[in-house]
Amino acid sequence: MAKQQRVVIVGGGVIGLLTAFNLAAEVEHVVLLDRGEVGQESSWAGGGIVSPLYPWRYNSAVTALAHWSQDFYPQLGERLFTATGIDPEVHTTGLYWLDLEDEEQALAWAQREGRPLMSVEMSAVEHAVPALGSGYSRAIYMADVANVRNPRLVKSLKAALQSITNVTIHEHCEVKGFIHEGNNVVGVNTGQGEVHGDEVVLSAGAWSGELLNLLGLELPVEPVKGQMILYKCASDLLSSMVLAKGRYAIPRRDGHILIGSTLEHEGFDKTPTDVALESLKASAIELVPALAAAEPVAHWAGLRPGSPEGIPYIGRVSGVGGLWLNCGHYRNGLVLAPASCQLFADLLLGREPIIDPAPYAPAGRIS
Template sequence: MSSSSEKIIIIGAGVVGLSTAVELLQHGYMVEIFDQQQAAKAASWAGGGILSPMYPWKYHSAINQLAKFGKQSYLALNEKLQPITGIDFEIEQGGMLIFDHDQFDLGLNYAQHFHEPEQQAYLVHRHEIQKINSQVNTEIDAAVYFPQLSNIRNPRLTQSLLTYVLQHPHARLHTHTPIQKISIAAARVNAIYDTSGNRYRADQYVIATGAWTAQLMAQFNVHLDIQPVHGQMVLYKTPPKWLPTMCMNNTMYLIPRRDGHIVCGSSTNHFGFHQELHEEISQNIIQSALSLVPELSKFPVVKQWAGLRPGSPTGVPKICKIPQCENAWCNAGHYRNGLVMAPASARLLREQMQGLATWVDASPYQWAG
């Protein structure tokens, strides 16, 4: 495929869709992007931005195969995009303290067993915890400390990706433009149509619609088990650098931002496509946060929100050609790890589109059979 004259339509303008667009633009393609809502929102905006799967030893190796490139990919991309967009991703390497005793052995051995030096961990006890992060509850007696783990401020990341796309001469973005119909003939997509009946055409098409992907896949007569999974968050405001590390216990986390905001989450519930806040979930997040960092009670909660993750059975996304269609592709189903997997996912998809040998094993992300 010659990129110089190829036009790609991407349906979905979250972090996966925008990362795919940036990857393709930087390799000479023309890109047209559609989103049914506002770009760079939904789960991409709502997440915490940890540049690692939570407890990576619990996840399928295919997830970690892509996630391990997240931090370095974003550092390189931030260096490239910031002079153009004027937006810093604010990647912070504060490390993470994990307090789940039942995860200590797995966490301490993960880096060696899976050859991931960025996941090197150390067992620390009460006095060492206080030296690393003096805000942690003094009653906590032990933790596993991952000093190299980082977080990215995902609203700034997505805004930078969006700004880059908007200024690019070979990109066009349509927001609040739901795609209603995909016209397929002779094993090829020949056009897509929005809800107003407008037609759009390209050489190749990419479905990157997150939690909404299954609905579009049905038009290809393909079943893809992606369900919306509701996740709720609470935001505190403290002085800058007040909380020096990320903290996590029993899948609940605190993520400090550079300016003193602290993101606390997150829940996992199946409420369909409803994104309303639930008071009992908020209180559970708050109580979990205060159990780890009691002094947080002195600061205000400044915002709460919820997003819909693209839940899939294993969390392993589909990054491949759609069955029985020569010019349509999928990049969806990342569940809780879309942000950290997005750069590697975009590269993997682009290499497959170009017919190149892929930089990582592509087989786990294909349709079975």
């Protein structure tokens, strides 16, 4: 495909940013639009664990993207750090799951998929993670799980894009509708005027369903609120990520510890609540008792792009020329971003795809 394309990307979260980054060298011009500032919604609000919370509970479509991304993240982090001087801090700490009900399924999955997940004695966990609360009886561990410092990842991606001459970013530029020529979409209407393109990509996170509705298409992507709290501690307090009863603690390199997260169906409301704050503090103290002596330094909420089974929509919208989707990653946008955006670029550019694209195709999944 010759380099004469102008690609318009709607939505500047990690998916939109990385889509732009992957396409920049391959097409004539990339225009990225965001209704607010790039990377400030779900991509900023998440925890950044580079693994689905319970990878064995997902189907193979999510697993395939997750595996590719997990292997790719360290080099993506290096590349962005080298290009921008902003380190996304891909921090490999390993992850302990405690007192799982479906531990057998988890271990069977790991054996089947060739992932280094194993059962460990509680005494070994207590030795490795002295800050962990008592009262847990069983643990499994995966050593190579990393977390990425997502606010820095989006900052780094934005800086990288700003240095590329054929990429234009328009922030505070809300898309109000699509520009049609017959059955083709040839651009979008925004608060700042018309933006035309040969291809239009919808990567608008929790807002993707609303936007596709403007074309009379039903995309089952809806906002799912999640609240998190943050502590600042000594940098050696918590050595690994730990997860129990659906809640997790994530250590950053500088001693910040994130505790998450809630799952709430509250529409587009992002107001943090006292109920969630108390619940998250209780989880924090249960996981890491030393946090009882600390007060959270921050508490926020974000909106995940909820989708059936968490399988994203990646590919061309059938019946509408020029319209593409890369959205609906639910709880795993940061986990799946590198693979999703690489697969997307392969499809748009007509290259051999990194993995089988069939499970993510919008055809048959939107009405």
